[in-house]
Amino acid sequence: MLPDPRMVAMSNPLPHAPASAVQRDEVDDALQQVEHQLSLLWRRARSISHQLSRQVHPDMEPAAYGLLTIIRREGPIRLTDLASCVGVGKPSVSRQIAFLESLGLVYKEADPQDGRAQSIRLTDKGEEKMHQVQDARRQAFRERLGTWPLEDVQTLAEYMERLNAVYGEGLIKEAPARDDTAKDPGDAAQ
Incomplete structure (x- = not known):
């Protein structure tokens, strides 16, 4: 008699699944450390980005500095492609580009x-x-x-x-919505 496939599936853990509660706790602890370190790195990177943008111009925001780094790396780039690179809408990028143009740092051609579209370049x-x-950085x-x-x-x-590739695959899934419709705090426990 052949074994029930459901029983076989349940007895064979997933390739990377922790085998025990202790291992799950260790994985959770490790992931918590990763989250903490990434959060710390994120805050420091934002601070550095703020400093670097001010080195370009005292009134420059870090978002505009980020656009300059992309334009420098990619070469001439269309506004829609630039907006896609940073994951924001065209109006936001358009405002930043207008600011950068006013400083004489970029121009459109x-x-x-x-011929109907324009590319953005560094001056x-x-x-x-x-x-x-970037030399200072x-x-x-x-x-x-x-x-x-x-x-x-x-x-x-x-x-x-590897981490950037994983995070490039999509956004963080939203947490399930809470049911706040219970009238009495005791009702939620039922």
């Missing part, structure tokens, strides 16, 4: 592939400012990670790439 001034700031990385063995820096980069 006719898109060579579609010479924008390129020079970004070069200076790279030096800061050297100061902080320069004592690490090269293999550790490479491993960190690989893990960060």
Whole structure:
């Protein structure tokens, strides 16, 4: 007689599933540490981004600095593509680009592939400012990670790439909605 497939499925844990409550607790503890460290890194990165944007111009917001880094990395880029890169709407990016234009850091030109569209480029001034700031940023990385063995820096980069790939797959799922319709706190327990 063949075994019941449901019983076989229940007796074979998933490949990466913890085998015991102790292991689940250890995984939860490790994930909590990852969450804490990412939160700390996020706050520090925001602070650094704020400092870097102010080095480009005293009135610049970090979001505008982020757009400059993308424009510098990607080269001429259409507004819709730029908005897609940062995951915000065109109106928000358009306002930031207008601000960057007013500072003389970017300009728009006719898109060579579609004359109706425009591409955004760094001006010479924008390129020079970004070069200076990114050199300073790279030096800061050297100061902080320069004592690490090269293999550790490479491993960190690989893990960060994996993490970014996982988070690039989608947004965090929303928590289930709470049922706040109970009139009496005791009703919710029933």
